[in-house]
Amino acid sequence: MRSITLPAIVMAMLLCATPVRAADITPVTPDPPDELQQARALIKKQDWRAAATLLTGYTREHPGNADGYNLLGYSYRHLQRYNESLDAYLRALALDPKHRGAHEYIGEAYLSLGRLDKAREHLEILDRLCFFPCEEYRDLKKAYEAALLGK
Template sequence: MIDLPKFSRISVVVFALLAAFALAAPQPVAAMGSSDPAAGAPKAADPDFAEGKKAIDAKDWPRAVDLFSRVVAKDEKNADAFNWLGYALRNQGDYPKAFAAYEKALGIDPRHKGAHEYIGEAYLKVNNVAKAEEHLRRLDSICTFGCAELTELKTKIAAFKAAKPS
């Protein structure tokens, strides 16, 4: 015969453990600024944002800059749009404006993983490893269990250091 009070206690413990595991399981999230510019869903229903992402996917940097400039003019609190604007500007070689866009994204959302990754990559383009590593440390504190942005920036910094003679 089953001891009902003991059985009930075990059931409660098992249920609590299952609930804890379910809450701790990773949840799918859209990558907003991972190393793959095609990753991430467009922000809201702004057609300029969606077209800007298409321009990024096509590597049409001038068009992407134009479209994301329109988005941020309409929505000054859109960290994702500032991040993509910085990405397009960086790929055009306009580092001062790219840094400004990334800083704006990080001012809006200091934990924006994509902006930390991309600004770190931009700092490598201008040979500023110390600043890239600063953003790597920030990503390390944001991504408790790791994330694609952290891995990507860490890999790029290591490759940069390996390519530079001591």
């Protein structure tokens, strides 16, 4: 008769203890609010003023939404309203310190202002946040390296 080893028993117990998800249960990510969808459409059309106006109202009504502040900062940055842009990104990061988009965009705002030191800080944060280099890290790194070369 064959004996069962302790590692085999432990493995069987672990397999039995692992929860199994039903096939019909799918995690659902809610759609972004209509205002954010509208803002993204305006941003895609590069209608920065209309996006900023919409997002100013949205963030006033939803002060806890980091995505709203991130998009507001993005719109302000493209209007070259850098102080307002930085304020919006900092609000987004205060709400969600791991918001990769806000780290990328605030880094790009700092590059526009010649603040390579501050851009580098956000590049380093993205390096820690992204297990593998993510799009936000790659985009900011490319912009940062171009700024270092004076391009």
